[in-house]
Amino acid sequence: PAAISQQLDELRAVINQHNYRYYAMDDPSVPDAEYDRLMRQLQAIEADYPEAVNPESPTQRVGAEPLEGFQQIQHEVPMLSLDNVFNSEELLDFDRRITERLGSDTPFRLVCEPKLDGAAVSLLYRHGKLERGATRGDGAVGEDITHNVRTIKSIPLRLMGEGYPDVIEVRGEIYMPKKGFDELNERARANDEKTFVNPRNAAAGSLRMLDARITAERPLEMCCYSVGLVEGGDLPAGHYAILEQLQQWGFRINSEMRVVDNVQGCLEYHDYLLAKRSSLPYDIDGIVYKVDDLELQQELGFTAKGPRWAIAHKFPAEEEITK
């Protein structure tokens, strides 16, 4: 009936807005109890009118039947790996190579991003709806893990707001926060099940489940950090502006991301984040620096090892520090 479907649409819109505030803005609009009440109300109405359920409803996050296997996905825009540097000298070389290529009269800002130690993911949205999720694989071919990414609450099933392209591929890192990792291993030990060595393995392993009901029980989160395929629309001309736009469309971006004016700013950011590393609620294995201006990215292009306009500044592995 029309009145029911209107009530469902309104209820879904309210719940989606609460999810956006909680997961993308990290700024809840209602207490958890109120959110849970709204979800129970939506589930009750959908139980009475199953024909009114649609895949974008916030109740439709956990698939029923396990898959037989994983489909392969071809990445239309290859998912790149990044070249690494391990100290300030090598970072200054990275900066010098760019300056030589662009000319010393072309200043360029850099975006500093914590390098989350999880599993890279590609999310394809068509007309604002999540169509498929895929692992990075070898950068050209990945596995279809749509059933599992749908269980991750910080991944929107439908984009918020408007003005997004007809097709947009959002890329990011799925990770398991340290607290969730420790609790998962505690439960595993209590049940004589296998424990995970580190949060990266736990996140990658959770995404490779054929049964989404297991993935749904895992404390996984996602931060987005770049865009792949875009069709039928355009994006801002700067990387950081794109990330802010993605946040408006419902994605979480990392709160520690900063834009700096030059490589000196990168060195300062490095010391800041390294000092903060052990107190972050998630594992990082370094920092990713990216030239902000997309036209300069275009001009710089790629080498076989990856983009000339981005670099990963790796931190020493944490256990090395504790020795």
Ligand SMILES: NC(=O)n1nc(-c2ccco2)nc1N
């Ligand atoms: N892992 C991580 O946090 N990454 N990875 C990239 C990346 C990989 C290729 C282009 O950008 N950026 C960030 N923040």
